[in-house]
Amino acid sequence: MRDDIEDAVLRLDADGPRASASADAFTFPVESACRVRTDRVAFYQSFVLCVHEGGDLVETTAPDETVDLGPGTYEFQVTAAPMKLYLRAEGPLRVVDDGRRTELSFDGDRDVSVGARSFHIRPAGTVTVPETPRGLMRAVSTFGSALATTSPERSFPTLRGHPPLVAFGDEVAVPEFAEPPDTGVEVVVPDRWNDVYTVATLAYYLGATVVPGDEPAVCAAGRSYPLDADPLFESVQRLLEHAFLLDCVVRTEGFYDVDLHERAAVERRVDIDPERLYDLPLDERLAAYFDVPVDPLSDLVGWHLTADVEPTPESAELLPFVVNDMASVRDPSTVDHGDSAAGDDSIESFFRAGSDADGGAGANERVVSPARTDTSGHVWVGDGYPTGASKPTVDAYRHRLDQRASDSAVIDVTVVCNEASMREETERLYGFRDHLEFDIDVELDRSTDELRALLAEEHDLFHFVGHVDPEGMKCPDGHLDLHTLESTGAKAFFLNACSSYDQGMQLVRAGAIGGLVTTSDVGNIMATNVGRTMARLLDYGFDLHGVLDVAKRVHVVGGSYSVVGDAGVTLCQANSGTPTALVVNTHDQPAPDVVEFDHAVYTTRNFGVGSLLADWFEEDGTQYVVGGVTPHHRVSREQFEEVSEGRRYPLLVDLELRWSDELDFDSL
Template sequence: MSIDIDPLSEAAGLTVTDHIENTQFEVYTDRSVEPVASPEDAHYFPVDASVTVETGSIEIPRVAVVETRSGDGTLLTRGDSYAMPAGAYHVGIDPAPTKLYLSFEAPFSVSTTERTTRIDLDVAAEVTLGFRSLHQVPAGTIETPTDPESLMDAVSLLGSALQTTSPERSFPTLRGHPPLIEPGDEFRVPDRVEPLDSGVRIVVPPEYRSLYPVVSLAYYFAADVVPGDAPRIEGDGWMHSLEPDFERRTAEVLRQAFHFDCLARTEGFYPVDLHERETTDLDLDWGRLYDLPLAERLGEYLDVPFERVEPELPQWTLTTDVRPDPDNVEMLPFVAGELSIVRSPETVTPATAGEADGLGFFRGPGAGAATLGPDEFVRGAAGSELTRGAAGSEPTRGIGTEPTRGADASSERGAVPTDADFIRPEPVDTVEHAWVGAGVPLDANKATLDAYHRRLEAGAVEQSRISVLVVCNDEQMREEGEVADLYGLRDMVQFDIEVRHDLTREEMRETLESDVDFLHYIGHVDDRGMQCTDEYLDLTAADLDVGVSAFLLNACQSYQQGEALVHRGSRGGIVTLSDVANSPATQLGRIVARLMNSGFNLRTALHVAKRELITGHQYIVVGDGGTTICQSRSGAAVVVNINGEETPWNLSIEVYPNGPYGSGSLTTPNTGSDSSNYYVPGDVDLSNISDQQLGKFLNLEVLPVFTTSGLSWSDEFE
C-alpha cells in the first residue's frame, strides 16, 4: 500500500504517510482514535486507502476549501465557513498532501483559522476518511520502431491517459501520466493503453523536428498525429494552420486551449468563482462550449485570434528543447505529461571560453571567472594570488588567501572537461527551461531519462520522515553549514536533519549510498572528484550505488560529479558550471535551503535564486528538475512581490505548478481581500492590503518575498 495511516502518538488524530510522493501530514480529532480499515468504495471519488474512526471533529493544519456533496454525489456547497443540516455527506478537503475525502451522516459545520481547517460534527459519529495519492503512473509501455511515421502512432496514444475529454482534464488529477514509449522492432501496445477518439487530428511532416513540438498537444487533445505536408490541426469541418513559425504557433495553441478549458470547466462539476473567468473580455458562451465534444470545442476556441487572448494569459511554466534525434523518443511522454512547450532545435549555438558574458562558465587557464569585488575570492582559485575576472575587467585580488569552492588543483585543471560540449540554447519566455539531448546547456535543466524514470519508481520507502544531510568538508566554509537550521522549519512535515564535517573518502561513499532525501554538500570538487579528508572520491569512476534522492553540490565545477550522481541513482540536483565565489555561493546555498524546505522543486528554486543573485546563472539543474523533498503548505510554489514601501500594500503573487499541484490546480490568496479562485500557473495582483491583512497572510507559511530591497522571507516580517 502506498499510503499508511497510523494513530498519532502524542496527540489525538492520525498520521498519513504517502510513500510515493514522500509526503506526510497529520489529521487531528477531538479524541484518541484507532483507525479501522474500511471499504474504498465508501467514497464518491476513488481512494487508495480508507479507514473509519469515531470522532466529533476533523482538523488539518492547512487553510483549505471544503466541498460538500450529497450521498448521490450532487455538489451542494463549497467554501471555508458554512453549516449543513442532518444528512449523508461526501466531503472533500483541498488542498492537502493527498486527496482527502470524508464520508459520514451527521449535521456539521466548517470553519477556518489562520492556519487550520476544521469540520465539527454536531454529535460524535463514525467518519470514514479516504486518501488518494496524487502520484500518477503510466498504464504501460508502447514499443515502437523509431522512424517518424511509426513514432506518430505511438504519440497518438499519449492521450489515452486522459480520464476525461471534458474541460475538467485541465485539472492535473484528471489527466493521468501518458504511457511510456521505448524503441522496439515492432509496434506493440499494452492492453491497458486504449485510444480515445477525440476527433482531433494533428498533421505534421514525418520528421522529428516537426513531430516533437506537438507531443504536448497530442497528449492534451488525445489527438491522432498523421503525416502531411503543411502543419495543422483539424477537426470535423475546421482546420487551424500551424504555419508560419511552427513552434511558436504550437505553443500558442497549447496556452490558449488550456486557458479556455480552465474557464469553461466552471460550468461543470466545479462551478467556482474563477478570477480569470470574471476578467476575460471575450464574449463566449462558456456553458455551451462546456457541453461540446472536444474537437468541436477546440475548433471554436481556435476561432479566437491568439492576439485577443494573449494579454490575459499567465506566463507558462516550462519550455523543453528536445533535439530531433531518435535517441530522445523515450523522453516524449514525460515532456508531454508536464504540458511543456516543446521546441526541437536542429542546430545549437556552442558556448566557447572567453565569451564576455561575465558568468565565468569556463574557468580553464586564462578563461574568465565571474566579476568579483576587490575583497572577494573564488572558491576554486587553484592557488593563484591574482586571477583575472570577466573579459575586460580588472584582476581580482585576494584569491588563494581565502577558502575556495574548488579543490587545490593545479592551474592546468580547468572547470570544463575537454570533451564537454557546452551549448547556449535560445532564450525562452517561460519560467523554467529544460534541455533533452547531447551537450551541457547553459541556464537550462539538463534533463535525463534515468532521472525521470526514478520519478515513477519513487515507490515505498521505509521511513516516513524527510531526511536532510548537510556535509561540510572545509572548515572555512562552515558559515554555509548553518543552513541546517533552515531545514525542518515546518509543523506539517517531520525532518531528520544531520550535519557532518570532514568526511573521509569511505565516509563520503557511505553517505552517498545512504537513503537520504536531500544532500546539501559544501566543499571542494574538481575533475578528480569530491575532495575528502584523505583523498578524492570520483563519482564518474567509482563503483557506487547512489541512494541520495536530490542534492545541491555547492562547490566549484561540480557539474560532472552531479551528473554522475544522477546516472547512479539520484533524481536530480543543482550543480555549478564554473568556479563560484565563496560569498555568493554561501548566499545561494541558504536561499536554496529555504526554498527546498518550503516545497519548491529544483528548477523553480534555482529560478528564484537567480532573481536575487546574478551568480545563480553559474548553476544549472541536472536530472529531473521537478524534484521536491516535501510539499509546500499551499500545495503550489508561491513567490510574493511587495510593490512599494508603505501601507496600503500592493502585492503580486506568482504561483507555480509544483509536484502533484500541476498546471490547472486552483489556488486562493488568503488575504481577506479576495475570495476568488485562480488557476495555476498564475499571477495574482492584490491592492489596498492593510498591515493587518499582510501580516496574517505572511504568517500562513514561510514564503520568499521580494521587496524593493531584494529577497527576504515572510517569517522575517513583523
C-alpha cells in the same frame, strides 16, 4: 494520512475509534478509505474545502471563514493537500477556518469516512515504433491514451496520466492500453523529427492523432485550425494555452463550480457559453474554441516549463517524461538566440578543462547556451551541457518512478561540510516547517571513505558544502571521484561546490533523482548566500525548477547554478499546496497604509498546471488556476499583516528574498 507511493504526509487530528471503510462510498475515486467515530476533525493548516451534496457542489469554504451546514450527507474535497483527500460525513456540522487551521466540528459523535488516492502517475508500458518521423507520429498519437477523461476536467493534473514510453524497433507494437482515444482530433505536421516533437504536448492534451501533411494544422469536427510554421512552436503553444484556459473555465460547469478568477476574466473579454460547451464532445468543443479570439486572453496564462528538444531520434526516449510535465516543446534551431543565456568565459573554460581531465565532461561534450525563456522551468534535451537550463536524463526519471517509499515520515537531510571557511552555510538550513519532522545530520571534514559510506545510505536530501576539483569531491585525505560510485541512496542532492556539474551527473547515474550543481567556480561568499537561499526554498516546498528560478531572481548567479536529472523533485510539500512567493517593490507603494504586490506561483508534480490555488488575501473565496496569471493585489497594511500572522512564506522584496515570519512589516 500517508501516501507511501509519493512519500507525502498530511496530519489529520480526529480522536475516536477507527475502522476500515469502503472506497465505493465516495463520489470521487479513492484508492483506500477508513472511518473514525469523532466529534471533530482538524487539519494543522488552512485548506479550502469543496463541499458536495448529492454530487452537486453546494459550498466552497475560504480562509478566515465559518460555514454552518444543515442536515444532509456531505463530501468534502480537501484542496491543496499533498494527496487527493476526501471526507464524508452527516450534518449538521460547522467548518471553521482561522487562516492557520481548518476544523470540522459536530454536535455529537459522527462516523467520518476519510478516502484518499495518490497523485502518483507512472507510464503503463511501452510502445514500439520504427525509427522514423512517421514512427514517432504513431508513438505520439498514443500519448492521449493516458488521459483519464476527454472532458474539460482533464485540465486538472490528476486526470492526466503519464504517456507510454517510446522505443524503436522494426515492427510497430502498440499494447491495447495505449490505443489512441477516439476523439476525432488530428494534428497535421510534415514528417520531420522537429515538427513531430514540437506538437507532442499539444497532441497529448487534445488526445489527438498525429498525421503527416504539408501544412501544419489541427483538425476537429470538420474544422481546420492552421498552425503557423515560422516558427511552429509559438503557434502550437498559443493553441495549447488557449484550449487549456478555456477548459479551465468550462469545467466550472461540472463538479467544480468554484468562483474562478479566470472565468470572470474570460467572460469580460470574449463571448463564451461555458454551460453549452461543457456537454460537447472534445472535438466539437475544440472546434468551438477555434472561434474564440486568442489575443484578448493571451495574458491570462503564464506557462511553467520550456523544453528545448534536439530533433534527433535519441530524444524520443525522454519525450514522454517531458510531455508528462506539460512542457512547451521547441526546436532550439528555430529560436532566436539574440537573448540567449550568456555562456561566459569561466563556464566555457570549465567545460574545456573537464574534457581534458580524467572523469571530466568528455572530449565529445559541448557547451550549449539555450535561448532564454519566460517560463520558470527550462530543460535541455540533447547532447551537451546547457548553461541557464536543466539537463534531464532518462535514468533520473526512471529512478523517480522506481523510488521505493520510505517507512519513515521523517525527512532525512544530511549536510556534509568539508571546508572550514564555508561552515556558516550549514547553520539553520532546514527544519523550519511546523508539523513536519526533519532529521538533520551535519557532518564535518569527512574522509573519502566516510563520504562514500554516507552517499551509500538513504537520504531525502544530500547537501555537500566544499570544493570539487577535476579529481572529484575534496576530502581531508584526498578526493572522492563519483565516477567510482556504484550506487547511492540519496534521492535529491545539492553539491554547492565549484564546478560540481559532472560529479552531480554521476550521482544521477548512481541512482539519485536530481540535484542542484554548479557549472563554474563560485566564490565562498556567493556559494554560502546562494546555498542558504536554495536550502530554505527546498525546505518550503519548491521543486528544483522553482529553487533555481527564485535564486536567479535574488542573486547574480548567471549560469553558475544548474539542475541535473529530474528538476521536478521536491523535499516536502508547501503549506499552500502550490509554492508561492509574494513580489513586493517598496519603491512603488501608493500610500503608507497600503501594500501592493504580485504573486509568483510555481508548479510542482503534486500541484501541476491546472490545479486550483486559493489566495489568502481574497476575502470572497475566489480561486485561481495554477498556470494562470494572478492579478496585481492592493490591500490595506492591516489586512496584509493579519493574513500573514502565523504563516511562513517567502517574499521577494526589492529582489531580496525575505520570509514573512522574520519580516519587519514596517519596512514595506
